[in-house]
Amino acid sequence: MHILITGASGMIGRKLVARLVEAGELNGRTIEKLTLTDVGAPQPPEKFAGKVDAFGADIGDPATAARALAGRPDTIFHLAAVVSGGAELDFEKGTRVNLDGSRALLEAVRKSGGDYRPRLVFTSSIAVFGAPFPDTIADDFHLTPLTSYGAQKAMVELLLADYTRRGFVDGVGIRLPTISVRPGRPNKAASGFFSSIIREPLAGEEAVLPVEDSVMHWHASPRAAVGFLIHAAGLAGGKLAPRVNLTMPGVACTIAEQIAALRRIAGDKVAARIRREPDPLIAGIVAGWPRRFDPRRALALGFKAETSFDAIIRVHIEDELGGKVAI
Amino acid sequence: MHILITGASGMIGRKLVARLVEAGELNGRTIEKLTLTDVGAPQPPEKFAGKVDAFGADIGDPATAARALAGRPDTIFHLAAVVSGGAELDFEKGTRVNLDGSRALLEAVRKSGGDYRPRLVFTSSIAVFGAPFPDTIADDFHLTPLTSYGAQKAMVELLLADYTRRGFVDGVGIRLPTISVRPGRPNKAASGFFSSIIREPLAGEEAVLPVEDSVMHWHASPRAAVGFLIHAAGLAGGKLAPRVNLTMPGVACTIAEQIAALRRIAGDKVAARIRREPDPLIAGIVAGWPRRFDPRRALALGFKAETSFDAIIRVHIEDELGGKVAI
Numbered sequence: 001m002h003i004l005i006t007g008a009s010g011m012i013g014r015k016l017v018a019r020l021v022e023a024g025e026l027n028g029r030t031i032e033k034l035t036l037t038d039v040g041a042p043q044p045p046e047k048f049a050g051k052v053d054a055f056g057a058d059i060g061d062p063a064t065a066a067r068a069l070a071g072r073p074d075t076i077f078h079l080a081a082v083v084s085g086g087a088e089l090d091f092e093k094g095t096r097v098n099l100d101g102s103r104a105l106l107e108a109v110r111k112s113g114g115d116y117r118p119r120l121v122f123t124s125s126i127a128v129f130g131a132p133f134p135d136t137i138a139d140d141f142h143l144t145p146l147t148s149y150g151a152q153k154a155m156v157e158l159l160l161a162d163y164t165r166r167g168f169v170d171g172v173g174i175r176l177p178t179i180s181v182r183p184g185r186p187n188k189a190a191s192g193f194f195s196s197i198i199r200e201p202l203a204g205e206e207a208v209l210p211v212e213d214s215v216m217h218w219h220a221s222p223r224a225a226v227g228f229l230i231h232a233a234g235l236a237g238g239k240l241a242p243r244v245n246l247t248m249p250g251v252a253c254t255i256a257e258q259i260a261a262l263r264r265i266a267g268d269k270v271a272a273r274i275r276r277e278p279d280p281l282i283a284g285i286v287a288g289w290p291r292r293f294d295p296r297r298a299l300a301l302g303f304k305a306e307t308s309f310d311a312i313i314r315v316h317i318e319d320e321l322g323g324k325v326a327i
Numbered sequence: 328m329h330i331l332i333t334g335a336s337g338m339i340g341r342k343l344v345a346r347l348v349e350a351g352e353l354n355g356r357t358i359e360k361l362t363l364t365d366v367g368a369p370q371p372p373e374k375f376a377g378k379v380d381a382f383g384a385d386i387g388d389p390a391t392a393a394r395a396l397a398g399r400p401d402t403i404f405h406l407a408a409v410v411s412g413g414a415e416l417d418f419e420k421g422t423r424v425n426l427d428g429s430r431a432l433l434e435a436v437r438k439s440g441g442d443y444r445p446r447l448v449f450t451s452s453i454a455v456f457g458a459p460f461p462d463t464i465a466d467d468f469h470l471t472p473l474t475s476y477g478a479q480k481a482m483v484e485l486l487l488a489d490y491t492r493r494g495f496v497d498g499v500g501i502r503l504p505t506i507s508v509r510p511g512r513p514n515k516a517a518s519g520f521f522s523s524i525i526r527e528p529l530a531g532e533e534a535v536l537p538v539e540d541s542v543m544h545w546h547a548s549p550r551a552a553v554g555f556l557i558h559a560a561g562l563a564g565g566k567l568a569p570r571v572n573l574t575m576p577g578v579a580c581t582i583a584e585q586i587a588a589l590r591r592i593a594g595d596k597v598a599a600r601i602r603r604e605p606d607p608l609i610a611g612i613v614a615g616w617p618r619r620f621d622p623r624r625a626l627a628l629g630f631k632a633e634t635s636f637d638a639i640i641r642v643h644i645e646d647e648l649g650g651k652v653a654i
Binding site: 091130139140141142143144145146148151154155158159161162165166242243 | 469488
C-alpha cells in the first residue's frame with residue numbers, strides 16, 4: 001500500500017501521518033510507502049519501516065501533481081489548501097491552490113491512463129454552506145458558500161463527483177466540521193475562538209470570547225477528523241456513487257454548552273479564564289455559518305464523531321496535554 | 328446600452344438577438360451596440376440601427392474574452408456552451424468551453440478593473456440536478472449532476488456567485504428547463520423526443536416516442552427562455568444576492584399530457600403520427616432527470632413561463648409555423 005498525502009505538514013496532515021505510521025496498515029494492507037508533500041518538505045516520520053518520499057512543492061503547479069503521482073499511490077489524501085481567511089484575502093492564491101491545484105491532481109490521475117483508479121479522499125468543509133439555513137441542515141441542502149474558500153471547495157466536490165462518475169478516479173469528499181479543540185497558538189481565523197476558549201483556559205491562560213453564549217456551531221476533534229479520513233479511505237466506492245461528497249458527523253453545541261463542558265471537566269477556576277469581549281465583526285461573520293447538521297448518510301456509512309463537547313475536550317487533554325490541565 | 332452575447336448563433340441566441348433588435352431597447356435603455364460571438368461569425372441582424380461587432384471565435388481561448396469585452400458591454404448574455412451530449416462524449420472539449428471559457432469571461436471582467444461591473448446573465452440548466460429526487464424539487468435542493476455538462480454548469484454557478492459576492496461582476500444564473508418545442512430537425516440528444524413528438528406531427532411527419540407515457544418532465548418554450556434572459560438582465564442585483572442562481576419556472580407534464588395537448592390543439596390525426604418504440608437506453612437516461620420544480624424564488628422575482636403545455640404548443644405554431652399546422 002502506497003499512500004500520498006498532500007498538505008502533510010498541516011495540523012490534520014501530521015496527525016494522519018502519525019496515525020498511519022502507528023497502525024502500519026490501512027484497511028488491512030501494510031503501508032509500504034508514504035509520499036508526503038506540502039509547501040515546505042514535510043518532516044519524514046520516525047519509526048516508519050517503509051519508504052518515504054517527502055518533498056516541498058507548490059500544489060498550484062501542475063508539475064507537482066505529476067511528481068506526487070509518479071509512484072502511482074493506491075490511496076491519496078488530498079488535504080492541501082489555502083485556509084478560509086487566506087483565500088478570502090488573496091483571491092488568486094486561493095483559486096490557484098484550492099481549485100487549480102485540486103484540478104491538477106485530478107487531471108494527473110485521469111491522464112495516468114490504464115486501469116489506475118486510486119481512492120482519493122478530499123477534505124471539503126462545512127464552509128460549502130452559506131446562510132440562510134434551516135435549523136438543521138439535511139444532506140440534500142444546497143451549497144451556497146459565502147467565502148471564496150467555500151466556493152472553491154464546492155467546485156472541487158463537483159469535479160471529484162464527475163471524475164468518479166466517469167471512472168477517472170475513486171473519490172470521496174468529506175465535509176469536515178470546525179475542528180475543535182485546535183492545538184497550537186491562537187490564529188486570526190474568525191473561528192479561532194471556538195477552540196481558544198477551551199485551549200487557553202486549560203493551559204492556564206486567558207481567552208477572549210467575541211460572540212454571544214447562544215451561538216451554536218458544529219464541531220469535531222482533530223482525532224475524529226483523522227478517523228473520518230481513514231474511514232473514507234476504506235469505504236466501498238459503490239456505497240457512495242454517484243453522491244460521493246458527504247457531510248461529516250459532529251457535535252452541535254452552543255458556546256454556553258462548550259463552557260459548561262469545560263467547567264464540568266476542569267472546574268470553575270479554569271472556566272473563569274474566559275473573558276467576554278463582544279466583537280460585532282466576528283459576530284456578523286459567524287452568523288452566516290451553519291449551526292447543526294443531520295448527517296444521515298455519513299452516519300449510515302459508519303463515520304463516527306464525538307457525541308458531546310465533553311468528549312471533544314477530553315480528546316484535547318489526552319492528545320495535546322498529556323492528560324494534564326492547569327488548574 | 329452595449330450588449331454582448333456569446334453563443335449568439337445558437338437557437339436561443341438568435342431568438343434573443345431578434346427580440347432585442349425588435350425592441351430596440353433593454354430595460355428602458357436604447358441598444359446602441361451589439362457584440363455577437365459564436366464559433367463561426369454570427370449573421371449581423373438586419374434592421375438594426377446601432378453598431379454590430381460580430382465575430383467567430385473559440386470561447387475556450389482566453390483571448391476571446393478579452394476581445395469580447397474590449398468595448399466594455401453593459402450587459403452580457405453568456406449562452407455559449409457545448410451541449411450535454413457533446414460534453415459527455417468529449418470531456419476535454421466540454422471542460423474547455425463550458426468551464427474554462429466561462430471562467431475566462433469572468434476573469435476578463437474581473438481584470439478589467441476600475442468600476443466596471445456589468446450584469447452578466449449566465450444560462451445554466453436543470454442538468455445541474457441529478458436523481459434521486461423528491462417529487463417536487465425545492466429551490467434549496469442540492470446540485471448533484473449526473474453529466475459532465477451539468478457539473479460544468481454547476482461549477483460556473485459557484486464561480487458566478489463568488490465573483491458577484493466579491494463585487495467583480497453583477498451575475499445572475501438562470502437554470503433553463505428543457506426547451507420545448509425546439510425548432511429545427513431532430514437531433515441525437517436523449518431529450519430530443521420531448522420536442523419531436525410535437526414538432527414532427529405538426530409538420531405532417533411521423534415521430535418516435537422512446538419512453539413510457541407516464542414520464543414527467545419540466546418544459547418552457549424558446550419564447551419563454553428569451554423572456555427569462557431579458558427579465559434577468561433587468562433584475563436589481565440586490566434582490567438576488569448572495570444566491571444569484573435561480574431555477575426558472577416551467578410546465579411539469581407527462582408525455583401523456585403532452586400528447587393530449589397536441590390532440591386538443593391539432594386533432595386526432597396529428598396526434599396519431601406518434602409511433603411508440605420503447606428504447607431502454609433512453610428510458611434509463613431520462614429516469615435520472617428532474618420532473619417537477621417548485622421555483623418560488625424565480626416566480627417571486629417575476630420570471631414568467633407558460634402555465635400549460637397547450638400554451639407551449641401554441642407558441643411553437645405561432646413562432647415557427649406561421650400559425651399553420653399540417654392537418
